[in-house]
Amino acid sequence: MKLALLQMQADLTTAEERLDALEAAMASAAAAGAGLLVAPELLLPGYNCPARHAAEAEPRGGPWEMAAADLARTHGVALVFGWAERDGEDVWNAATAIGPDGTVLAHYRKIQLFGEMERASFRAGDAPPPLFELGGRRFGLLICYDIEFPEHARGLARRGAQAILVPTANPAGYEHVQRLLVPARACENGAFVAYANYCGDDGGLAFGGGSVIAGPDGAVVAAAGTPPALIIAELPELGSYPAEAISAQLADLRLPDGA
Amino acid sequence: MKLALLQMQADLTTAEERLDALEAAMASAAAAGAGLLVAPELLLPGYNCPARHAAEAEPRGGPWEMAAADLARTHGVALVFGWAERDGEDVWNAATAIGPDGTVLAHYRKIQLFGEMERASFRAGDAPPPLFELGGRRFGLLICYDIEFPEHARGLARRGAQAILVPTANPAGYEHVQRLLVPARACENGAFVAYANYCGDDGGLAFGGGSVIAGPDGAVVAAAGTPPALIIAELPELGSYPAEAISAQLADLRLPDGA
Numbered sequence A, B: 001m002k003l004a005l006l007q008m009q010a011d012l013t014t015a016e017e018r019l020d021a022l023e024a025a026m027a028s029a030a031a032a033g034a035g036l037l038v039a040p041e042l043l044l045p046g047y048n049c050p051a052r053h054a055a056e057a058e059p060r061g062g063p064w065e066m067a068a069a070d071l072a073r074t075h076g077v078a079l080v081f082g083w084a085e086r087d088g089e090d091v092w093n094a095a096t097a098i099g100p101d102g103t104v105l106a107h108y109r110k111i112q113l114f115g116e117m118e119r120a121s122f123r124a125g126d127a128p129p130p131l132f133e134l135g136g137r138r139f140g141l142l143i144c145y146d147i148e149f150p151e152h153a154r155g156l157a158r159r160g161a162q163a164i165l166v167p168t169a170n171p172a173g174y175e176h177v178q179r180l181l182v183p184a185r186a187c188e189n190g191a192f193v194a195y196a197n198y199c200g201d202d203g204g205l206a207f208g209g210g211s212v213i214a215g216p217d218g219a220v221v222a223a224a225g226t227p228p229a230l231i232i233a234e235l236p237e238l239g240s241y242p243a244e245a246i247s248a249q250l251a252d253l254r255l256p257d258g259a
Helices: A015-029 A052-056 A063-077 A115-121 A143-148 A150-156 A177-190 B016-031 B052-057 B065-075 B115-121 B144-148 B148-159 B176-189
Strands: A003-011 A036-038 A078-087 A090-098 A106-108 A132-133 A139-140 A163-167 A193-194 A198-204 A204-207 A211-215 A220-223 A229-235 B002-009 B036-038 B078-087 B090-097 B106-107 B131-134 B139-143 B163-167 B190-197 B198-202 B204-208 B212-214 B220-223 B231-232
Touching: A003 A015, A003 A193, A003 A211, A003 B052, A015 A063, A015 A078, A015 A132, A015 A229, A036 A063, A036 A163, A052 A078, A052 A115, A063 A078, A063 A090, A090 A115, A090 A139, A106 A132, A106 A139, A106 B148, A115 B036, A132 A150, A132 A204, A139 A150, A143 A163, A143 A177, A150 A163, A150 A177, A150 B148, A177 A193, A177 A211, A177 B176, A193 B220, A211 B190, A220 A229, B002 B016, B002 B212, B016 B036, B016 B231, B036 B163, B052 B078, B065 B078, B065 B090, B065 B131, B078 B163, B090 B115, B090 B139, B106 B139, B139 B148, B144 B148, B144 B163, B144 B176, B148 B163, B148 B231, B163 B176, B176 B190, B176 B212
Parallel strands: A003 A036, A003 A198, A036 A078, A139 A163, A163 A193, B002 B036, B002 B198, B036 B078, B139 B163, B163 B190
Antiparallel strands: A003 A229, A078 A090, A090 A106, A132 A139, A193 A211, A198 A204, A211 A220, B002 B231, B078 B090, B090 B106, B131 B139, B190 B212, B198 B204, B212 B220
Protein backbone atom coordinates (compact mmCIF):
# COMPACT_ATOMS: atom_id res chain seq x y z
CA MET A 1 0.00 0.00 0.00
CA LYS A 2 1.11 3.54 -0.74
CA LEU A 3 0.63 6.01 2.10
CA ALA A 4 0.30 9.78 1.57
CA LEU A 5 0.97 12.50 4.17
CA LEU A 6 -0.40 15.99 3.63
CA GLN A 7 1.87 18.63 5.15
CA MET A 8 -0.51 21.56 4.90
CA GLN A 9 0.16 25.31 5.03
CA ALA A 10 -1.24 26.27 8.45
CA ASP A 11 -2.68 29.69 7.63
CA LEU A 12 -5.72 28.64 5.61
CA THR A 13 -8.44 30.29 7.62
CA THR A 14 -11.80 28.84 6.71
CA ALA A 15 -13.01 25.27 6.81
CA GLU A 16 -13.90 25.63 3.11
CA GLU A 17 -10.33 26.62 2.18
CA ARG A 18 -9.06 23.67 4.16
CA LEU A 19 -11.45 21.23 2.56
CA ASP A 20 -10.36 22.57 -0.83
CA ALA A 21 -6.71 21.95 0.04
CA LEU A 22 -7.60 18.48 1.27
CA GLU A 23 -9.50 17.74 -1.93
CA ALA A 24 -6.51 18.76 -4.06
CA ALA A 25 -4.27 16.50 -2.00
CA MET A 26 -6.73 13.60 -2.23
CA ALA A 27 -6.83 13.98 -6.02
CA SER A 28 -3.02 13.98 -6.22
CA ALA A 29 -2.78 11.02 -3.84
CA ALA A 30 -5.28 9.08 -5.93
CA ALA A 31 -3.38 9.91 -9.11
CA ALA A 32 -0.19 8.61 -7.49
CA GLY A 33 -1.85 5.38 -6.47
CA ALA A 34 -2.00 6.04 -2.71
CA GLY A 35 -4.49 3.99 -0.74
CA LEU A 36 -4.58 6.21 2.35
CA LEU A 37 -3.90 9.88 3.11
CA VAL A 38 -3.14 11.30 6.57
CA ALA A 39 -3.87 15.01 7.15
CA PRO A 40 -2.90 17.15 10.17
CA GLU A 41 -4.52 17.64 13.57
CA LEU A 42 -7.58 19.93 13.68
CA LEU A 43 -7.59 20.24 9.91
CA LEU A 44 -11.09 21.53 10.60
CA PRO A 45 -11.46 24.27 11.58
CA GLY A 46 -7.69 24.88 12.19
CA TYR A 47 -5.27 24.57 15.10
CA ASN A 48 -4.38 27.98 16.49
CA CYS A 49 -7.88 29.46 16.54
CA PRO A 50 -9.23 28.61 19.98
CA ALA A 51 -12.26 30.90 19.69
CA ARG A 52 -13.42 28.90 16.69
CA HIS A 53 -13.04 25.43 18.15
CA ALA A 54 -16.20 25.41 20.21
CA ALA A 55 -17.99 27.81 17.84
CA GLU A 56 -17.50 25.68 14.73
CA ALA A 57 -17.13 22.13 16.10
CA GLU A 58 -19.41 19.66 14.33
CA PRO A 59 -20.91 16.38 15.58
CA ARG A 60 -20.07 12.90 14.38
CA GLY A 61 -22.07 12.24 11.24
CA GLY A 62 -22.27 16.00 10.63
CA PRO A 63 -21.22 18.05 7.63
CA TRP A 64 -17.42 17.72 8.15
CA GLU A 65 -17.52 13.95 8.43
CA MET A 66 -19.87 13.84 5.42
CA ALA A 67 -17.56 16.08 3.38
CA ALA A 68 -14.56 13.92 4.25
CA ALA A 69 -16.49 10.76 3.38
CA ASP A 70 -17.42 12.29 0.02
CA LEU A 71 -13.75 13.03 -0.70
CA ALA A 72 -12.70 9.51 0.24
CA ARG A 73 -15.43 7.95 -1.93
CA THR A 74 -14.85 10.32 -4.87
CA HIS A 75 -11.14 9.60 -5.00
CA GLY A 76 -11.24 6.01 -3.76
CA VAL A 77 -8.61 6.86 -1.12
CA ALA A 78 -8.94 6.25 2.61
CA LEU A 79 -8.48 9.34 4.79
CA VAL A 80 -7.39 10.14 8.34
CA PHE A 81 -7.90 13.75 9.45
CA GLY A 82 -8.19 15.77 12.64
CA TRP A 83 -11.20 17.88 13.55
CA ALA A 84 -13.02 19.61 16.39
CA GLU A 85 -15.93 17.36 17.40
CA ARG A 86 -18.95 18.55 19.36
CA ASP A 87 -20.98 16.12 21.41
CA GLY A 88 -23.55 18.04 23.45
CA GLU A 89 -21.61 20.40 25.69
CA ASP A 90 -18.30 18.65 25.09
CA VAL A 91 -15.77 19.55 22.42
CA TRP A 92 -13.06 17.03 21.54
CA ASN A 93 -9.80 17.14 19.60
CA ALA A 94 -10.72 14.19 17.37
CA ALA A 95 -9.46 12.20 14.40
CA THR A 96 -11.46 9.97 12.11
CA ALA A 97 -10.42 7.27 9.66
CA ILE A 98 -12.68 6.90 6.63
CA GLY A 99 -12.44 4.05 4.14
CA PRO A 100 -12.27 4.47 0.36
CA ASP A 101 -16.00 3.68 0.22
CA GLY A 102 -16.81 6.55 2.61
CA THR A 103 -17.51 4.41 5.69
CA VAL A 104 -16.10 5.45 9.05
CA LEU A 105 -13.43 2.91 10.08
CA ALA A 106 -12.35 4.44 13.41
CA HIS A 107 -12.86 7.51 15.56
CA TYR A 108 -10.49 8.81 18.23
CA ARG A 109 -10.51 11.58 20.83
CA LYS A 110 -7.06 12.86 21.78
CA ILE A 111 -5.96 11.66 25.21
CA GLN A 112 -2.88 13.85 25.77
CA LEU A 113 -4.01 17.45 25.31
CA PHE A 114 -0.97 19.72 24.99
CA GLY A 115 -0.66 23.12 26.64
CA GLU A 116 -3.14 25.62 28.00
CA MET A 117 -4.95 26.37 24.77
CA GLU A 118 -5.85 22.76 24.10
CA ARG A 119 -6.80 22.11 27.70
CA ALA A 120 -9.08 25.15 27.65
CA SER A 121 -10.66 24.24 24.29
CA PHE A 122 -11.12 20.48 24.54
CA ARG A 123 -12.10 17.70 26.85
CA ALA A 124 -9.49 14.93 26.98
CA GLY A 125 -10.43 11.58 25.48
CA ASP A 126 -10.93 8.71 27.87
CA ALA A 127 -11.17 5.73 25.49
CA PRO A 128 -8.22 3.67 24.23
CA PRO A 129 -6.88 4.67 20.82
CA PRO A 130 -8.68 2.69 18.10
CA LEU A 131 -7.44 0.24 15.49
CA PHE A 132 -8.81 -0.42 12.04
CA GLU A 133 -8.05 -2.78 9.16
CA LEU A 134 -7.35 -1.55 5.66
CA GLY A 135 -5.70 -3.26 2.71
CA GLY A 136 -4.76 -6.25 4.83
CA ARG A 137 -2.94 -4.16 7.44
CA ARG A 138 -3.87 -3.10 10.95
CA PHE A 139 -3.60 0.63 11.66
CA GLY A 140 -3.85 2.57 14.93
CA LEU A 141 -4.67 6.23 15.53
CA LEU A 142 -3.04 8.77 17.84
CA ILE A 143 -2.89 12.58 17.74
CA CYS A 144 0.24 14.75 18.15
CA TYR A 145 1.43 14.85 21.80
CA ASP A 146 0.15 11.29 22.34
CA ILE A 147 3.09 9.90 20.34
CA GLU A 148 5.66 11.48 22.66
CA PHE A 149 4.61 9.08 25.42
CA PRO A 150 5.84 5.54 24.81
CA GLU A 151 2.78 4.10 26.53
CA HIS A 152 0.18 4.95 23.88
CA ALA A 153 2.08 3.60 20.87
CA ARG A 154 2.98 0.54 22.93
CA GLY A 155 -0.66 -0.03 23.79
CA LEU A 156 -1.55 0.02 20.09
CA ALA A 157 1.36 -2.29 19.24
CA ARG A 158 0.25 -4.78 21.90
CA ARG A 159 -3.16 -4.78 20.26
CA GLY A 160 -1.58 -5.58 16.89
CA ALA A 161 -1.01 -2.21 15.21
CA GLN A 162 1.38 -2.51 12.26
CA ALA A 163 1.26 1.20 11.48
CA ILE A 164 0.33 4.14 13.72
CA LEU A 165 -1.13 7.22 12.02
CA VAL A 166 -0.66 10.55 13.78
CA PRO A 167 -2.27 13.81 12.65
CA THR A 168 -0.24 16.51 14.39
CA ALA A 169 0.28 20.25 14.83
CA ASN A 170 3.83 20.38 16.11
CA PRO A 171 5.28 23.90 16.44
CA ALA A 172 8.75 24.91 15.28
CA GLY A 173 11.25 24.36 18.08
CA TYR A 174 9.93 20.89 18.91
CA GLU A 175 11.63 19.07 16.05
CA HIS A 176 13.00 16.45 18.45
CA VAL A 177 9.58 14.83 18.10
CA GLN A 178 9.75 14.10 14.36
CA ARG A 179 13.54 13.65 14.35
CA LEU A 180 13.84 11.38 17.36
CA LEU A 181 10.65 10.24 19.08
CA VAL A 182 8.59 9.26 16.02
CA PRO A 183 11.38 7.01 14.63
CA ALA A 184 11.97 5.59 18.12
CA ARG A 185 8.29 4.67 18.52
CA ALA A 186 8.45 2.89 15.18
CA CYS A 187 11.68 1.05 16.03
CA GLU A 188 10.74 -0.01 19.54
CA ASN A 189 7.38 -1.36 18.38
CA GLY A 190 8.38 -2.89 15.05
CA ALA A 191 5.71 -0.79 13.32
CA PHE A 192 5.44 2.13 10.93
CA VAL A 193 4.61 5.56 12.36
CA ALA A 194 3.28 8.30 10.09
CA TYR A 195 3.24 11.86 11.45
CA ALA A 196 1.46 14.53 9.33
CA ASN A 197 2.22 18.10 10.42
CA TYR A 198 1.52 21.68 9.40
CA CYS A 199 4.09 24.14 8.11
CA GLY A 200 4.20 27.92 8.05
CA ASP A 201 2.63 30.41 10.42
CA ASP A 202 -0.88 30.25 11.87
CA GLY A 203 -1.82 33.41 13.76
CA GLY A 204 1.67 33.83 15.20
CA LEU A 205 2.34 30.17 15.84
CA ALA A 206 5.00 28.72 13.52
CA PHE A 207 4.87 25.04 12.63
CA GLY A 208 7.94 22.95 11.95
CA GLY A 209 6.84 20.73 9.06
CA GLY A 210 9.07 17.68 8.91
CA SER A 211 6.17 15.28 8.40
CA VAL A 212 7.62 11.81 8.40
CA ILE A 213 6.94 8.12 7.85
CA ALA A 214 9.33 6.09 10.01
CA GLY A 215 9.88 2.37 9.45
CA PRO A 216 10.14 -0.47 11.98
CA ASP A 217 13.93 -0.21 11.80
CA GLY A 218 13.76 3.43 12.91
CA ALA A 219 14.84 4.68 9.49
CA VAL A 220 12.94 7.31 7.55
CA VAL A 221 10.73 5.88 4.78
CA ALA A 222 9.87 9.39 3.56
CA ALA A 223 9.99 12.86 5.07
CA ALA A 224 9.14 16.45 4.17
CA GLY A 225 11.16 19.56 4.91
CA THR A 226 9.59 22.83 6.03
CA PRO A 227 7.59 23.88 2.92
CA PRO A 228 4.12 22.55 2.10
CA ALA A 229 4.37 18.99 0.78
CA LEU A 230 2.52 15.86 -0.14
CA ILE A 231 4.74 12.86 0.46
CA ILE A 232 3.71 9.49 -0.91
CA ALA A 233 5.61 6.30 -0.23
CA GLU A 234 5.09 2.58 -0.50
CA LEU A 235 4.91 0.94 2.92
CA PRO A 236 7.10 -2.17 2.65
CA GLU A 237 5.79 -5.39 4.16
CA LEU A 238 6.83 -5.65 7.81
CA GLY A 239 8.24 -9.10 7.04
CA SER A 240 10.67 -7.57 4.55
CA TYR A 241 12.69 -5.99 7.37
CA PRO A 242 15.46 -8.16 8.86
CA ALA A 243 14.70 -9.25 12.41
CA GLU A 244 17.87 -7.65 13.78
CA ALA A 245 16.74 -4.27 12.44
CA ILE A 246 13.72 -4.31 14.73
CA SER A 247 14.45 -3.48 18.32
CA ALA A 248 13.01 -4.65 21.58
CA GLN A 249 10.65 -7.31 20.28
CA LEU A 250 7.47 -7.00 22.31
CA ALA A 251 7.44 -10.76 22.88
CA ASP A 252 10.71 -10.42 24.80
CA LEU A 253 9.42 -7.91 27.35
CA ARG A 254 9.67 -8.99 30.99
CA LEU A 255 8.41 -6.72 33.76
CA PRO A 256 9.43 -7.61 37.31
CA ASP A 257 6.96 -6.76 40.06
CA GLY A 258 7.55 -3.19 41.22
CA ALA A 259 9.60 -2.17 38.18
CA MET B 1 29.30 16.23 38.21
CA LYS B 2 31.54 15.00 35.43
CA LEU B 3 30.62 11.59 34.04
CA ALA B 4 33.12 9.32 32.25
CA LEU B 5 32.29 6.48 29.83
CA LEU B 6 34.89 3.85 29.05
CA GLN B 7 34.53 2.52 25.51
CA MET B 8 36.83 -0.46 25.83
CA GLN B 9 38.54 -2.56 23.18
CA ALA B 10 36.58 -5.83 23.31
CA ASP B 11 39.41 -8.31 22.68
CA LEU B 12 41.20 -8.12 26.03
CA THR B 13 41.06 -11.74 27.05
CA THR B 14 41.81 -12.09 30.74
CA ALA B 15 40.10 -10.52 33.71
CA GLU B 16 43.51 -9.14 34.73
CA GLU B 17 43.98 -7.35 31.39
CA ARG B 18 40.50 -5.93 31.74
CA LEU B 19 41.07 -4.74 35.28
CA ASP B 20 44.30 -3.10 34.11
CA ALA B 21 42.42 -1.27 31.34
CA LEU B 22 39.78 -0.24 33.86
CA GLU B 23 42.45 1.02 36.25
CA ALA B 24 44.05 3.15 33.53
CA ALA B 25 40.65 4.62 32.69
CA MET B 26 39.86 5.29 36.36
CA ALA B 27 43.18 7.11 36.75
CA SER B 28 42.46 9.25 33.67
CA ALA B 29 38.91 9.91 34.81
CA ALA B 30 40.15 11.00 38.22
CA ALA B 31 42.77 13.27 36.64
CA ALA B 32 40.03 14.87 34.55
CA GLY B 33 37.85 15.47 37.59
CA ALA B 34 35.17 12.87 36.83
CA GLY B 35 33.03 11.74 39.74
CA LEU B 36 31.72 8.55 38.15
CA LEU B 37 32.89 6.17 35.43
CA VAL B 38 30.64 3.72 33.54
CA ALA B 39 32.29 0.65 31.95
CA PRO B 40 30.73 -1.89 29.55
CA GLU B 41 28.59 -4.98 30.15
CA LEU B 42 30.42 -8.10 31.34
CA LEU B 43 33.66 -6.20 31.66
CA LEU B 44 34.58 -9.25 33.72
CA PRO B 45 35.31 -11.74 32.34
CA GLY B 46 34.27 -10.46 28.85
CA TYR B 47 31.18 -10.62 26.66
CA ASN B 48 31.66 -13.09 23.82
CA CYS B 49 33.19 -15.93 25.83
CA PRO B 50 30.23 -18.03 26.95
CA ALA B 51 32.38 -20.93 28.17
CA ARG B 52 34.04 -18.59 30.65
CA HIS B 53 30.92 -17.00 32.08
CA ALA B 54 29.95 -19.84 34.40
CA ALA B 55 33.56 -20.98 34.84
CA GLU B 56 34.86 -17.61 36.05
CA ALA B 57 31.79 -15.93 37.55
CA GLU B 58 32.44 -14.57 41.05
CA PRO B 59 30.04 -13.98 43.93
CA ARG B 60 28.98 -10.66 45.37
CA GLY B 61 31.64 -9.54 47.80
CA GLY B 62 34.17 -11.69 45.93
CA PRO B 63 37.48 -10.75 44.32
CA TRP B 64 36.02 -8.82 41.35
CA GLU B 65 33.80 -6.64 43.51
CA MET B 66 36.73 -6.13 45.90
CA ALA B 67 39.08 -5.18 43.03
CA ALA B 68 36.53 -2.70 41.68
CA ALA B 69 36.00 -1.24 45.14
CA ASP B 70 39.76 -0.82 45.51
CA LEU B 71 39.92 1.06 42.20
CA ALA B 72 37.05 3.33 43.19
CA ARG B 73 38.61 4.08 46.58
CA THR B 74 42.13 4.52 45.19
CA HIS B 75 41.02 7.04 42.58
CA GLY B 76 38.11 8.57 44.51
CA VAL B 77 35.83 7.95 41.53
CA ALA B 78 32.52 6.07 41.63
CA LEU B 79 32.28 3.13 39.23
CA VAL B 80 29.55 1.20 37.41
CA PHE B 81 30.67 -1.98 35.63
CA GLY B 82 29.20 -5.20 34.32
CA TRP B 83 30.27 -8.66 35.45
CA ALA B 84 29.27 -12.30 35.58
CA GLU B 85 27.93 -12.98 39.07
CA ARG B 86 27.65 -16.43 40.60
CA ASP B 87 25.14 -17.13 43.35
CA GLY B 88 25.09 -20.84 44.10
CA GLU B 89 24.04 -22.60 40.89
CA ASP B 90 22.85 -19.38 39.24
CA VAL B 91 24.94 -17.10 37.03
CA TRP B 92 23.71 -13.58 36.35
CA ASN B 93 24.61 -10.84 33.90
CA ALA B 94 25.08 -8.20 36.61
CA ALA B 95 26.15 -4.60 37.10
CA THR B 96 27.29 -2.96 40.32
CA ALA B 97 27.64 0.68 41.32
CA ILE B 98 30.43 1.40 43.78
CA GLY B 99 30.90 4.75 45.52
CA PRO B 100 34.18 6.69 45.67
CA ASP B 101 34.73 5.28 49.16
CA GLY B 102 34.47 1.70 47.88
CA THR B 103 31.00 0.95 49.24
CA VAL B 104 28.46 -0.83 47.04
CA LEU B 105 25.68 1.61 46.15
CA ALA B 106 23.52 -0.64 43.97
CA HIS B 107 23.51 -4.07 42.36
CA TYR B 108 21.47 -5.15 39.34
CA ARG B 109 20.83 -8.37 37.45
CA LYS B 110 19.94 -7.88 33.77
CA ILE B 111 16.25 -8.46 33.09
CA GLN B 112 16.25 -8.53 29.27
CA LEU B 113 18.78 -11.15 28.23
CA PHE B 114 19.55 -10.80 24.52
CA GLY B 115 19.93 -13.71 22.14
CA GLU B 116 20.68 -17.39 22.56
CA MET B 117 24.15 -17.02 24.05
CA GLU B 118 22.99 -14.82 26.91
CA ARG B 119 19.93 -16.94 27.58
CA ALA B 120 22.10 -20.05 27.73
CA SER B 121 24.73 -18.44 29.98
CA PHE B 122 22.65 -16.42 32.43
CA ARG B 123 19.50 -16.46 34.48
CA ALA B 124 17.34 -13.39 33.89
CA GLY B 125 17.00 -10.92 36.74
CA ASP B 126 13.64 -10.70 38.44
CA ALA B 127 14.06 -7.62 40.63
CA PRO B 128 13.31 -4.03 39.56
CA PRO B 129 16.33 -2.05 38.37
CA PRO B 130 17.92 -0.24 41.32
CA LEU B 131 18.47 3.45 42.05
CA PHE B 132 21.25 5.09 44.00
CA GLU B 133 22.19 8.59 45.10
CA LEU B 134 25.53 10.16 44.31
CA GLY B 135 26.65 13.77 44.33
CA GLY B 136 23.12 14.98 44.95
CA ARG B 137 21.70 13.15 41.93
CA ARG B 138 19.60 10.02 41.61
CA PHE B 139 20.93 7.40 39.20
CA GLY B 140 19.35 4.21 37.88
CA LEU B 141 20.98 1.10 36.40
CA LEU B 142 20.07 -0.94 33.33
CA ILE B 143 22.14 -3.23 31.08
CA CYS B 144 22.24 -3.17 27.25
CA TYR B 145 19.03 -4.65 25.73
CA ASP B 146 17.00 -3.37 28.72
CA ILE B 147 17.22 0.19 27.38
CA GLU B 148 15.58 -0.76 24.07
CA PHE B 149 12.29 -1.34 25.89
CA PRO B 150 10.64 1.90 26.97
CA GLU B 151 9.16 0.24 30.05
CA HIS B 152 12.38 -0.21 32.04
CA ALA B 153 13.67 3.34 31.67
CA ARG B 154 10.16 4.61 32.37
CA GLY B 155 9.99 2.58 35.54
CA LEU B 156 13.24 4.15 36.74
CA ALA B 157 12.05 7.64 35.78
CA ARG B 158 8.82 7.13 37.72
CA ARG B 159 10.95 6.24 40.72
CA GLY B 160 12.90 9.47 40.34
CA ALA B 161 15.93 8.58 38.21
CA GLN B 162 17.64 11.69 36.82
CA ALA B 163 20.27 9.71 34.94
CA ILE B 164 20.21 6.09 33.74
CA LEU B 165 23.56 4.32 33.43
CA VAL B 166 23.79 1.47 30.94
CA PRO B 167 26.80 -0.83 30.58
CA THR B 168 26.34 -2.44 27.17
CA ALA B 169 27.86 -4.79 24.59
CA ASN B 170 26.06 -3.70 21.44
CA PRO B 171 27.31 -5.34 18.24
CA ALA B 172 28.00 -3.50 15.00
CA GLY B 173 24.84 -3.39 12.89
CA TYR B 174 22.65 -2.36 15.81
CA GLU B 175 23.63 1.31 15.84
CA HIS B 176 19.97 2.35 15.87
CA VAL B 177 20.18 1.77 19.62
CA GLN B 178 22.81 4.41 20.39
CA ARG B 179 21.70 6.72 17.56
CA LEU B 180 17.97 6.63 18.19
CA LEU B 181 16.70 4.69 21.18
CA VAL B 182 19.15 5.94 23.82
CA PRO B 183 18.45 9.62 23.02
CA ALA B 184 14.71 8.88 22.85
CA ARG B 185 14.73 7.28 26.32
CA ALA B 186 16.49 10.39 27.64
CA CYS B 187 14.09 12.78 25.92
CA GLU B 188 10.85 10.99 26.81
CA ASN B 189 11.86 10.72 30.47
CA GLY B 190 13.54 14.08 30.95
CA ALA B 191 16.68 12.31 32.18
CA PHE B 192 20.25 11.65 31.09
CA VAL B 193 21.07 8.23 29.64
CA ALA B 194 24.70 7.05 29.50
CA TYR B 195 25.49 4.01 27.36
CA ALA B 196 29.04 2.56 27.59
CA ASN B 197 29.88 0.07 24.83
CA TYR B 198 32.76 -1.98 23.50
CA CYS B 199 34.52 -1.47 20.21
CA GLY B 200 36.55 -3.77 18.01
CA ASP B 201 36.29 -7.51 17.57
CA ASP B 202 35.82 -10.09 20.32
CA GLY B 203 36.17 -13.64 19.05
CA GLY B 204 34.42 -12.89 15.76
CA LEU B 205 31.79 -10.56 17.19
CA ALA B 206 32.32 -6.91 16.16
CA PHE B 207 31.13 -4.15 18.45
CA GLY B 208 29.87 -0.82 17.23
CA GLY B 209 31.32 1.63 19.75
CA GLY B 210 29.29 4.83 19.68
CA SER B 211 29.12 5.10 23.45
CA VAL B 212 26.94 8.09 24.22
CA ILE B 213 25.60 10.37 26.93
CA ALA B 214 22.20 11.72 25.82
CA GLY B 215 20.57 14.69 27.52
CA PRO B 216 16.94 15.20 28.58
CA ASP B 217 16.36 17.15 25.35
CA GLY B 218 17.41 14.13 23.30
CA ALA B 219 20.62 15.83 22.19
CA VAL B 220 24.04 14.24 22.53
CA VAL B 221 26.05 15.52 25.50
CA ALA B 222 29.10 13.53 24.40
CA ALA B 223 29.68 10.54 22.15
CA ALA B 224 32.50 8.32 20.95
CA GLY B 225 33.07 7.00 17.45
CA THR B 226 34.25 3.47 16.74
CA PRO B 227 37.82 3.48 18.20
CA PRO B 228 38.58 2.93 21.90
CA ALA B 229 37.71 6.06 23.87
CA LEU B 230 37.25 7.60 27.27
CA ILE B 231 34.63 10.34 27.06
CA ILE B 232 34.22 12.70 29.99
CA ALA B 233 31.53 15.33 30.13
CA GLU B 234 29.91 17.59 32.68
CA LEU B 235 26.28 16.62 33.28
CA PRO B 236 24.34 19.90 33.27
CA GLU B 237 21.71 20.41 35.95
CA LEU B 238 18.35 19.08 34.76
CA GLY B 239 16.84 22.45 35.63
CA SER B 240 19.12 24.17 33.13
CA TYR B 241 17.18 22.65 30.20
CA PRO B 242 14.19 24.68 28.97
CA ALA B 243 10.88 22.97 29.72
CA GLU B 244 9.90 22.87 26.05
CA ALA B 245 13.03 20.86 25.25
CA ILE B 246 11.83 18.00 27.43
CA SER B 247 9.16 15.86 25.90
CA ALA B 248 6.23 14.00 27.30
CA GLN B 249 6.40 15.17 30.88
CA LEU B 250 5.63 12.14 33.03
CA ALA B 251 3.19 14.19 35.08
CA ASP B 252 1.04 14.64 31.96
CA LEU B 253 0.59 10.94 31.25
CA ARG B 254 -3.00 9.70 31.14
CA LEU B 255 -3.78 6.03 30.52
CA PRO B 256 -7.39 5.14 29.72
CA ASP B 257 -8.62 1.74 30.86
CA GLY B 258 -7.80 -0.86 28.24
CA ALA B 259 -5.25 1.30 26.41
